[in-house]
Amino acid sequence: MAEASLKKAVYEQLARIGKAVASPPRLELLDLLCQGPRTVEGLAREAGLSVANTSQHLQILHAARLVEARKEGLFVTYRLADQQVCEFYRTLRTLAESRLAEIEAIVRMFNSGRESLEPVEKQALLERVRRAEVIVLDVRPPEEYRAAHIPGAVSIPLKELKAHLSMLPRGREIVAYCRGPYCVLAVEAVKLLCAKGFRAVRMDYGVPEWRAEGWPVTGGEDPR
Amino acid sequence: MAEASLKKAVYEQLARIGKAVASPPRLELLDLLCQGPRTVEGLAREAGLSVANTSQHLQILHAARLVEARKEGLFVTYRLADQQVCEFYRTLRTLAESRLAEIEAIVRMFNSGRESLEPVEKQALLERVRRAEVIVLDVRPPEEYRAAHIPGAVSIPLKELKAHLSMLPRGREIVAYCRGPYCVLAVEAVKLLCAKGFRAVRMDYGVPEWRAEGWPVTGGEDPR
DNA sequence: CGATTATTCAAGTGTTCGATTGATTAATGG
DNA sequence: CCATTAATCAATCGAACACTTGAATAATCG
Numbered sequence: 001m002a003e004a005s006l007k008k009a010v011y012e013q014l015a016r017i018g019k020a021v022a023s024p025p026r027l028e029l030l031d032l033l034c035q036g037p038r039t040v041e042g043l044a045r046e047a048g049l050s051v052a053n054t055s056q057h058l059q060i061l062h063a064a065r066l067v068e069a070r071k072e073g074l075f076v077t078y079r080l081a082d083q084q085v086c087e088f089y090r091t092l093r094t095l096a097e098s099r100l101a102e103i104e105a106i107v108r109m110f111n112s113g114r115e116s117l118e119p120v121e122k123q124a125l126l127e128r129v130r131r132a133e134v135i136v137l138d139v140r141p142p143e144e145y146r147a148a149h150i151p152g153a154v155s156i157p158l159k160e161l162k163a164h165l166s167m168l169p170r171g172r173e174i175v176a177y178c179r180g181p182y183c184v185l186a187v188e189a190v191k192l193l194c195a196k197g198f199r200a201v202r203m204d205y206g207v208p209e210w211r212a213e214g215w216p217v218t219g220g221e222d223p224r
Numbered sequence: 225m226a227e228a229s230l231k232k233a234v235y236e237q238l239a240r241i242g243k244a245v246a247s248p249p250r251l252e253l254l255d256l257l258c259q260g261p262r263t264v265e266g267l268a269r270e271a272g273l274s275v276a277n278t279s280q281h282l283q284i285l286h287a288a289r290l291v292e293a294r295k296e297g298l299f300v301t302y303r304l305a306d307q308q309v310c311e312f313y314r315t316l317r318t319l320a321e322s323r324l325a326e327i328e329a330i331v332r333m334f335n336s337g338r339e340s341l342e343p344v345e346k347q348a349l350l351e352r353v354r355r356a357e358v359i360v361l362d363v364r365p366p367e368e369y370r371a372a373h374i375p376g377a378v379s380i381p382l383k384e385l386k387a388h389l390s391m392l393p394r395g396r397e398i399v400a401y402c403r404g405p406y407c408v409l410a411v412e413a414v415k416l417l418c419a420k421g422f423r424a425v426r427m428d429y430g431v432p433e434w435r436a437e438g439w440p441v442t443g444g445e446d447p448r
Numbered sequence: 449c450g451a452t453t454a455t456t457c458a459a460g461t462g463t464t465c466g467a468t469t470g471a472t473t474a475a476t477g478g
Numbered sequence: 479c480c481a482t483t484a485a486t487c488a489a490t491c492g493a494a495c496a497c498t499t500g501a502a503t504a505a506t507c508g
Contacts, residue, residue, distance in 0.1 A: 022246035053496080093238060280466085
């Protein structure tokens with residue numbers, strides 16, 4: 001009767017969100033959208049999906065009200081429906097990290113030991129970044145930097161890093177960051193910089209993590 | 225290459241959790257497990273599913289490491305793998321509530337106006353419950369009360385309420401609670417109590433909500 | 449207006465999922 | 479050691495999903 005259908009209806013609604021995050025490509029799209037708004041084409045390119053496929057996945061995310069679409073000229077720009085969606089994605093990631101040992105194993109395999117900082121070291125690094133005591137380098141694509149970045153950060157997308165090394169000082173320490181803990185852009189950047197004789201380390205925080213700590217970010221006019 | 229497979233692998237892991245919460249019956253099972261450990265049969269009965277079906281859903285939740293199974297004699301008891309899982313479920317629910325207008329509509333349709341308290345009233349009610357200034361009545365099944373309940377609460381399962389009305393004082397105000405905002409047990413209990421001349425109101429907090437506020441709960445020895 | 453480009457739609461196909469059914473395993477108790 | 483009970487397994491079938499392909503739509507610009 002009434003109770004049973006109430007219950008059923010509510011769980012069906014919750015499952016709409018669940019279904020939205022039940023697919024690896026959709027999670028990747030969400031991850032990208034946490035960096036800032038993007039067109040369908042941009043998302044498709046970044047995630048390595050076909051445009052049609054990307055469009056369909058975005059529609060599923062839209063049906064779950066996790067993202068919004070806005071037509072701007074010839075392009076459709078998708079963005080998170082709410083900052084809360086990013087928080088939810090991060091909660092999901094945190095849960096996965098602590099429950100699924102596989103994730104740590106995957107990351108460890110990739111990092112091959114070099115990258116892992118002690119928690120204490122990491123806190124000290126964050127603090128120095130926050131106080132702008134080091135050169136902070138944002139190696140994400142320019143539109144993501146434009147959408148939001150850590151205050152004081154310099155933007156040199158990884159692709160252009162090799163060509164713009166002269167923009168960086170040799171004496172001071174460089175801290176590179178990208179999208180977050182699972183993004184490899186900053187790892188690559190540090191590898192390159194160190195090879196060229198710079199003093200560089202990676203910070204595994206991205207803008208979402210930075211923001212989640214309550215620290216301010218720059219950019220993202222977001223003119224609704 | 226390596227980067228692509230790292231990314232893919234991580235998103236696949238996250239999707240394991242997503243898939244686990246992409247099905248209404250699994251969400252209901254999680255909801256029940258947030259109240260405390262339960263056998264397969266108990267969960268099946270409570271959720272209105274077949275035992276075989278319930279067992280299969282529980283195995284999917286287990287594969288995502290959200291729940292743990294322990295054989296105790298002839299029964300297998302399932303429980304949340306971690307309190308963090310309950311928090312995650314609540315985060316999902318909060319997101320759904322704020323993003324999906326449908327949920328509010330469903331609840332409003334069921335409550336038909338009577339039940340909705342003003343936020344201020346609600347805070348005051350919680351405070352009075354916390355200070356044990358009212359009779360607090362737990363109308364959930366006894367095993368859930370045993371697993372954890374609000375300090376000072378009296379347990380009278382809804383099914384036995386009619387037969388045990390004499391256990392309740394007529395003068396003092398009664399606050400009934402059950403599993404949480406979408407559970408109808410307390411609504412039914414209040415309906416019955418008011419019809420019998422008691423002064424009773426419903427509190428839409430359950431133990432998980434209570435706990436999430438940082439308030440203590442009683443019970444749940446949990447002898448691992 | 450016609451060409452171009454970004455996006456979506458529609459159809460097709462192979463795969464996975466969800467629930468049911470009946471058989472099987474595992475622990476308990478007479 | 480057989481009967482009982484709880485839970486799982488295995489097989490099945492229809493529904494839902496994921497991705498591809500090619501066509502359709504919609505905005506822009508020469």
